[in-house]
Structures are given as C-alpha cells and as structure tokens.
Amino acid sequence: MSWAALTSGGKDSILAMQKAIDAGMHVSHLVTVIPKNTESYMFHSANLAAVPVIAKRCGAVYVEIASAGEKEQEVDDMEIGLAALDVEGVIVGAIESEYQRSRVAAVCERLGLKMYAPLWKMDPLALMREVASRMDAVIVVCAADGLGENVLGKKIDDALIDVLLSVRKSRRIHIAGEGGEYESLVLNAPCFSAPLNCSEMKSAYEGLRGEVFIERFW
The missing domain is CATH 3.40.50.620 (HUPs)
Structure with a gap:
C-alpha cells in the first residue's frame, strides 16, 4: 500500500x-x-x-x-x-x-x-543533528528575536546548530523551530534522485521576520 x-x-x-x-x-x-x-x-x-x-x-x-x-x-x-x-x-x-x-x-x-508521525516527541537536538548529517537543508524564514543574518539562508549544519543553541540560552527559542521561530527548505536528501537546483537566493527583512526568496527550482 x-x-x-x-x-x-x-x-x-x-x-x-x-x-x-x-x-x-x-x-x-x-x-x-x-x-x-x-x-x-x-x-x-x-x-x-x-x-x-x-x-x-x-x-x-x-x-x-x-x-x-x-x-x-x-x-x-x-x-x-x-x-x-x-x-x-x-x-x-x-x-x-x-x-x-x-x-x-x-x-x-x-x-x-x-x-x-515518526518525529513526534523526538529530542529536538537529536532531530537537528540528523537533519545536519543526512540532508542539505537551509533556513528560508526567520521570525524570532535573535535570529536574522546569523541563520537566514544558511545551511543547517553543526555550526548553525551551535548558533541556535547559543540563541536559545538568551531567547528561549525552540532549536527545531517548532514555535515558528524559523522555517527551512530541503535541497537534497537520501530519497532524492538528485539535489534540487535553484536560482539565486535573495533575502529581505521586515521587522523580526526575514525571508529568502527563490524565483525558480529545477
């Protein structure tokens, strides 16, 4: 089935x-x-x-x-x-x-x-480590105090996870973005036959919200 x-x-x-x-x-x-x-x-x-x-x-x-x-x-x-x-x-x-x-x-x-729902109640840090090790994912929206150019448009890797952990200490964000702090986009994963290609990423900010705009994917 x-x-x-x-x-x-x-x-x-x-x-x-x-x-x-x-x-x-x-x-x-x-x-x-x-x-x-x-x-x-x-x-x-x-x-x-x-x-x-x-x-x-x-x-x-x-x-x-x-x-x-x-x-x-x-x-x-x-x-x-x-x-x-x-x-x-x-x-x-x-x-x-x-x-x-x-x-x-x-x-x-x-x-x-x-x-x-295989991620339900999964440890957020373990989830983020798995994303970093298995996928090419980037942050395309940020909407929380403490998040901006330090994360927007950047790949989710160990270094970025460290940034999120640091922000969590002072801003109490959810490091997996479950509270709407940020959104992501996966460009490659084991189940993909090939990575996604995309046009240039352009960032824009309005107040606390930052977003990456991508015109075309192929």
Missing part, C-alpha cells in the same frame, strides 16, 4: 518522509497545502514551488491543495484534498505541536486512513 506525505519541503516533513522510506513504506504522493494566508496556523507558505520538483526527485505524484489559510477551514480543505487520494495513510512531520498532530489525526480518522 502507498502513503501520502504532507510536506512544505521543510526539514521536518522531509525527514518524516525519509524515515517512512527507511521503514520500507511506499510514498506515492507528496501533498502540499498552499495557504493564501502567510500567517496560517497549520501550513508554511515560503518557497512552496520547490515541492513539485522534490516530488519528481522522489518519484512521487505531486498534489496541490489550495486554501485560504483560515483557521480550521484550512483543515477542511486538507481533508477534501486527501479524500481524493487512493492511499493507506498520511505521513506528517509534527514534533511537538499538538494543534497540528491532533488535526491531522482527526482527518485521518474520518477518512479511515492511518497516520505516521
């Missing part, structure tokens, strides 16, 4: 998918909810144009679900999109967000699907 991976192209959802593949599960679909609202409670909105290319690299079908990104309604939008797929279950990259995990679980229960 096949599985659908909910993904924004970020480190958590891609790592969850990778762990599913490591466990022998067949990931047939990559599903991305595209929220119009950049302040969506459930879904990321940065550089989602990468996901169709990631799907190709993984030999999976790309499924796009449009949503206004309004609280709770966006969950209904996701459910409608998942209901159309012939899959056994859904893979989700939730770490500590009960808000996210419980809503995906409720959708799966209503649709008669299984849910696989």
Whole structure:
C-alpha cells in the first residue's frame, strides 16, 4: 500500500518522509497545502514551488491543495484534498505541536486512513543533528528575536546548530523551530534522485521576520 506525505519541503516533513522510506513504506504522493494566508496556523507558505520538483526527485505524484489559510477551514480543505487520494495513510512531520498532530489525526480518522508521525516527541537536538548529517537543508524564514543574518539562508549544519543553541540560552527559542521561530527548505536528501537546483537566493527583512526568496527550482 502507498502513503501520502504532507510536506512544505521543510526539514521536518522531509525527514518524516525519509524515515517512512527507511521503514520500507511506499510514498506515492507528496501533498502540499498552499495557504493564501502567510500567517496560517497549520501550513508554511515560503518557497512552496520547490515541492513539485522534490516530488519528481522522489518519484512521487505531486498534489496541490489550495486554501485560504483560515483557521480550521484550512483543515477542511486538507481533508477534501486527501479524500481524493487512493492511499493507506498520511505521513506528517509534527514534533511537538499538538494543534497540528491532533488535526491531522482527526482527518485521518474520518477518512479511515492511518497516520505516521515518526518525529513526534523526538529530542529536538537529536532531530537537528540528523537533519545536519543526512540532508542539505537551509533556513528560508526567520521570525524570532535573535535570529536574522546569523541563520537566514544558511545551511543547517553543526555550526548553525551551535548558533541556535547559543540563541536559545538568551531567547528561549525552540532549536527545531517548532514555535515558528524559523522555517527551512530541503535541497537534497537520501530519497532524492538528485539535489534540487535553484536560482539565486535573495533575502529581505521586515521587522523580526526575514525571508529568502527563490524565483525558480529545477
């Protein structure tokens, strides 16, 4: 049987998918909810144009679900999109967000699907070390005091993890970004047939929020 991976192209959802593949599960679909609202409670909105290319690299079908990104309604939008797929279950990259995990679980229960959440309650530092060792992932959004040019556009490696640990001491951030402190994008992973190529990364800041804009992926 096949599985659908909910993904924004970020480190958590891609790592969850990778762990599913490591466990022998067949990931047939990559599903991305595209929220119009950049302040969506459930879904990321940065550089989602990468996901169709990631799907190709993984030999999976790309499924796009449009949503206004309004609280709770966006969950209904996701459910409608998942209901159309012939899959056994859904893979989700939730770490500590009960808000996210419980809503995906409720959708799966209503649709008669299984849910696989291999990162749930995983130690954040262990997770980050695994991302650094197995993937080429970069930070594409930062939205917390203490995070800016020190992390934006940079690869998640041991040196960057040390920066996050240092900021955590003074700002009490979640080093895996589970509190919305930052968002990431995976450019390569073991399940990719080849790394993603992308046009030049351009950074912009507005208040505490910094974002990397990438025009094209291939």
